[in-house]
Amino acid sequence: MYTKEEILSQPGEFKKVLSYLNQLPISSFPCFLIDSDVVYFVGCGSSYYLGISACKYFSRVTGIETKAIPSGELLLSDIRVMTSTKLKYSAVMISRSGNTTETVLAAEKLNKIGIKTFGITLDGKSDLQKVCSLCLTLPLEEKSVVMTKSFSCMLLSLFFISDKISGKEPKYNQLVNNSNEFVKESCQLEENQTLLEANHYVFLGSGIYEGIARESALKLQEMSLSMAEAFSSLEYRHGPKALVTNDIVIVLYSSGQSEKEEMNLLDEMRELGASIICRSPIAEDGRDAFIQIIFAQLLGLFIAKRKGLNPDQPRNLSKTVILNHSFKKNT
Numbered sequence: 001m002y003t004k005e006e007i008l009s010q011p012g013e014f015k016k017v018l019s020y021l022n023q024l025p026i027s028s029f030p031c032f033l034i035d036s037d038v039v040y041f042v043g044c045g046s047s048y049y050l051g052i053s054a055c056k057y058f059s060r061v062t063g064i065e066t067k068a069i070p071s072g073e074l075l076l077s078d079i080r081v082m083t084s085t086k087l088k089y090s091a092v093m094i095s096r097s098g099n100t101t102e103t104v105l106a107a108e109k110l111n112k113i114g115i116k117t118f119g120i121t122l123d124g125k126s127d128l129q130k131v132c133s134l135c136l137t138l139p140l141e142e143k144s145v146v147m148t149k150s151f152s153c154m155l156l157s158l159f160f161i162s163d164k165i166s167g168k169e170p171k172y173n174q175l176v177n178n179s180n181e182f183v184k185e186s187c188q189l190e191e192n193q194t195l196l197e198a199n200h201y202v203f204l205g206s207g208i209y210e211g212i213a214r215e216s217a218l219k220l221q222e223m224s225l226s227m228a229e230a231f232s233s234l235e236y237r238h239g240p241k242a243l244v245t246n247d248i249v250i251v252l253y254s255s256g257q258s259e260k261e262e263m264n265l266l267d268e269m270r271e272l273g274a275s276i277i278c279r280s281p282i283a284e285d286g287r288d289a290f291i292q293i294i295f296a297q298l299l300g301l302f303i304a305k306r307k308g309l310n311p312d313q314p315r316n317l318s319k320t321v322i323l324n325h326s327f328k329k330n331t
Helices: 002-008 010-023 031-035 046-062 071-076 101-112 127-131 149-166 173-191 208-224 233-237 259-271 289-307 325-330
Strands: 038-043 065-070 089-094 116-121 134-137 200-205 228-232 248-253 275-279
Touching: 002 010, 002 289, 010 149, 010 173, 031 046, 031 089, 031 116, 031 149, 038 046, 038 071, 038 101, 046 065, 046 089, 046 149, 046 208, 065 071, 071 101, 089 101, 089 149, 101 116, 101 127, 116 127, 116 149, 127 134, 149 289, 173 289, 200 208, 200 233, 208 228, 208 248, 208 289, 228 233, 233 259, 248 259, 248 289, 259 275
Parallel strands: 038 065, 038 089, 089 116, 116 134, 200 228, 200 248, 248 275
Antiparallel strands: none
């Protein structure tokens, strides 16, 4: 089962990616992002959720306005406003394969109006590599249909790049060294039958962890066909809590910055009957987000195993979404 192997291999992959990034010359990094007034982070599915976390970290360390946007939304929208203002735009294009149709076409669309793009992918011969102003290819291979180590390693890379181009020293060695222990502790989830047998899962996160919450729900949907949702933490009170029963598990990725409000929320949901898990941060400024996602990857894996599902062959999914010629023509 290579999905399991790839999840468990992440501590070693983190070290390899970090070593690779440390050896790159500054010309390999998108310094033009620092000259922007607004930076878009663009992707589909897991790559979009990755972009949510990456853009919020980028804003935190640079002070530059950012927005995460699905590739399809950017592709189908009128982007002429980007050239009708004095604001200077750029974009980060995220795609594991580098061949996701919407992301490649969105990059081409931005290029046509003079918007610089930075791509990040695992395939140096991909279409994204060809169309972006600058592209980074990570030394990583992933067999699984579901994004696991590619998600975490691309997120680590975008954190590193944000630090590098903003003049901040990237400090991830200790986190990466501690990731082995994090994986070992998370593997204990397999013994928690109550957690694995729930009918409904909700993931909450704010700031950088919102993207992690959304990706967590997606992992359970893809790997274990579970009913899973995600929300910005404090938004959960505003309607969705109507679905809380004693058969729901709520996982909150704590930001460490609004602990009182988050604990009040969890206490409220516990009183309504929910089972509660609070994932505390293991680093400041959300830099541990690329490690925190492993919790949900393993949870999805273990639920799938309990249900007799094979996460190597998720239902109705393919590794890369390639759309037909008529879509390209219509856009």
